[in-house]
Amino acid sequence: MATPLLSAELLRRLEQFQLLAQRRAKSAARGERRSRARGQSVEFADYRNYVAGDDLRYLDWNLYGRLDRLFLKLYEEERELPVRIFLDASESMTFGEPVKFDFARQVAAAVGYVALCGFDRVSVVPFPHRAGEALARGALRTVRGRKSALTFFQHLQQLTASGPASLNEALRRGAIEARQAGLALVLSDFLDPAGYEAGLTALVARGFQVDAVHVLAPEELSPTTFGDLRLVDAETGGQQEVTFGRYRLAAYRQTVSNYCQRLREFCAARGINYFLASSATPLEELLLRQLRAAEVLG
C-alpha cells in the first residue's frame, strides 16, 4: 500500500456531501433514502381510509374532528440506495501518467465514501471478472455504513488491472446480478473494440441511474510520440501502423473529440451523466466541481 487513495482533507470535505439520486430507492432495506414505499418516517406522504387493524397511532384526529371520518396518515418509508461501482480493471487501464486505473480507484473510493457516509450500500464490481480475486473480494462485495469505509478502501487498493475485458459483458452481468437497481457508477476508458452501447443500455433498462466517468490518459488525448510507428494494442495484441507527425496532431485530437462526443450524446439520450476526465485531472476538480454541477453529489 503506497499512498492512501484519498487524502484526509478530501475525506473531510466529502463527508459534507451525499449522493443525489433522481429515482426513488427501491431497496428493501431501510435506509436514509426516500422511496415509494410507505412506512415510518417523518415525511408525510398521503392519507388513506382506516381499515380495522391499522395502527391507531397514525390516525389523523384533526381530520376526524372536522369530517367525522377516520383517515390514516401515511409516511414515506426511507430506504437505502444501492450504489454499484463498475471499475474497469483491464490492461488498457494500466497506461498513462498518472495511471488511469489509479485515478479510477480514487474516484471510486471518493464516491463510495460519500455513499457510505449516507448509509447506502456500496458494492464494487471490477471487471474483467477473475475467479481468484473474487474469492478474496467475496465478503467485501457489499459494504454499508461509515464504519466499513476502511475495509472498502483496503479492498480497492488490493485490486490490480490486467488482461482483456469486455465492457458490455461486465455491465450486462452487473445489471442482471443486482437485486435492486440503484446508482451505477461506471469508471472506464470505454476503449473496447466491441463498443459500450449494449452494456450501458442494459444498466439503464434494469433501472439504474448511471453515471459514466470516461477516464483517458493525457498521452491518449494528445500524443507526444511521433514518427513511423507500429502500435501494439496491450489488450488484444493487434497492430496498427501509423505515420504520425505534429502537423496531424489536430486531426488526432479531432478524432478523440469525436469519439468522446459520440459517447456523450449516447449517454445524454439515455439520461446517463457523462464525465470526461483526464487521469491528470485533480480529483477535487472532478468531484467537487463537475459531479456537483451535474448534481450527482449534493
Next chain:
Amino acid sequence: MNFLAPTAFAFAAVLPVVVLFYLLKRKRTVKLVSSTLLWQKFLAESQASAPFQRLRHNWLLVLQILLLALVILALARPYFAGNVKGGRLLVAILDASASMQSTDETPSRFEQARRAALALVDNLRDTDQMVVLLAAGHTEVKQSPTGNKAALRRALQSCAVSDAPTRLAEAFRLAQPLVKDRTGAEIHLYSDGAAGDLSEFENEGLSVIFHQFGRRAENAGIVTLDVRAHPEDPTRRAVFASVMNAATNPVQTELDLLFNGAVVEARPLTLAPRETAAQVFTAAQTNDGIFTLRLMTPDDLAADNQASVVSLLPEPAKVLLVTRGNRFLERALAAVPNVSLTVAADSADDAREFDFTVLDDVLPAEWPANNVLAIRSAPTNWVEPAGRLDAPPIVDWKNTHPLLRFVNFDNVQIAEALAVKTPPWATPLVESPTAPLLLAGEIGRQRVVWLAFDTLQSTWPLRISFPIFIANVVDWLNPATARATQFQVRAGDPIRLALTSPLTNAVMRLPDGSERTLTLDPGARELVFGDTQREGIYHLEAGTNRVDFCVNLLDAAETDTTPKAELRFGKYAKVQAATAQPANLEWWRWIAAAGLAVLMFEWWFYHRRTA
C-alpha cells in the same frame, strides 16, 4: 517545339522510382499503447488505406513528379525556331602591351583587365555576340564574333601579356568595320590608356567604352639605347642611353653596364620626378658582343629595366668612288673615320668587294650590286628623268631621316637638277616645288641614295652640311650598320636574317631558355621569326651561323605608366574612362539558386516534421 538533347528523356525512367519510394514501407518504431481503437478511428478519418488512393491526395508527390518532369524537360533542351532581334556586338580589345604588366593593380593591370573582360562575357545576353582582340605590337583576333561564352572565356584565358609597345590603332582599324553602322555595337577597350596616335578615328564616331586600369606610375625605365664607335677614340665604344622616371617622386637607383654578362660599370643615378636623363658610357671592346644596361630599381614594370644592344667591332668601310673628279666629295669621304676609299673613273664589275659605291654623275658600264649613292645618274632602272629644272629652290627636307641628321639646306643654291617623279621604292628627302631632289630607299636588299643634281653645280660642297651628309651616307649605306640595326629588334617586331646559303632548319633559343626549331623553305633567302613578345636576347643557330638578337621594349610611352583617364581620338574626340561599366547584371542565377535552396529546405523541413 524540338529538342536538342532528346536522349535526356531517358531520365523519365526515374519517375516511377519516386512513386515507388512513396509506396515503400518505412521502418517503424514499435510502441505499446493502451488501445489502438482511437488510432484506427483516426486513420479511418484522416486517410484512405488503399495505396493508390493514398497517392491521390499526396500533393507533395505530385509536386515532386512535376519538378522532376520539368528538370528532364530542361535537360532535353527544347527550342523553337524563331526570329529574335539582332543582339549587340561587343568588340573587346585587350591591351597586352608592356605597360599592362605593371603590378600597381593586383596581380597586374593585365590580369585585372582580363577579369573585367570575363565579367563582360558573363553578362552577355543570349543574342549578343562578342569579338576578342588582343592588342600588343600587333593585333591578334583571338575570337571571331560568337555568342558562345565558353569559347569567349577560352579566348580570353589564352591571352598573354607581351613586352611589345601598344599599337591600338591597328586594333581599332580591325574593330571599326565590325561596329560601323551597326546599332548596339560597342568597342570595349581594356587598357591603361597608353594608346599612341588615334587621330585617324577622330571622325568615325566609334562607340568606345574605355575600361581603364592602373592607379599610379611607380616606374623608371630605359627608353633609348644605342652603341657607336667612340667619336674620339676608335678603339673604344660609346653606349648612349636615356633613362626615364615616370613617377612623381624622385628615384635613386643604379645603372649597370654589362658586356657579355660581366659588369663594366655601375653608376649611381638620381632621377627627378618625370625626368629623362641621358647617359653615356664608354667601354673598351675587343670582340663582338652584347652590351646590356640594367636599372637596379624595383618598380611596377620590370620589362623596361633592362635593355641590350649588339655591338660589332667596327670594320673599315670599303668605298668605291666612281667619278670624273670631285675633290669635295673625295675629301668629304676621306674625312669620315674608318673608311678606305678607292677612286676609279669607271666601274667594270658589280663591285661586290666594296661595301658601297658612289657614282658621281657617271653611268657605269656595270651597275654595282651593293649599296649605291648615285649623284645625278640617269636614266637608270630606278628613276626616269622627265626633264631638267633650272635653279630649283629647296623648299623642304626631312631632317628626321638618319641621312639628314644635323644637315641643314639653308643657304644652298642649285644651278640645275634632273626632274624625276618619285618612284615607288623611294622616299623624297629634299624637295623642290616640282620634283624631289634627294631620294632614298631600298630596292630588294640594296640601299640606294639618289641625288638629282651635281654637287659641283651647287653651293652645297661649300657648306658645313655637306661633309655631315656624306658621313651620314657612309653610316647609312655601310652594310655593317644595317647589320647592327638588324640585331636590334623592338619587342613584337619580327627578327629577320638574310640567308647566304640555303638552310632547311634553324634553332632559336628564347630569353626564357626554351628552344624553337624553325623549318625553312630551301629556297628562302631570308629567315623571319615573329614570336618576339618577350624582351631579352634571342640566340639563333642557323647552319654555321651563331647570331644573337636583342629584343627590347625601349618605348617611352610604355615606360610612362601614368594612368590616363581619357583616350583621345585626334584633337576633339575623346573617351572618358568608364568607372562603372554599363552591363546588365543579371540576377536570375542567384534567384534560381535561392529557389533550389528553398526547395531543399522544404524537403528537409517536411522530413523533420514527420520524423
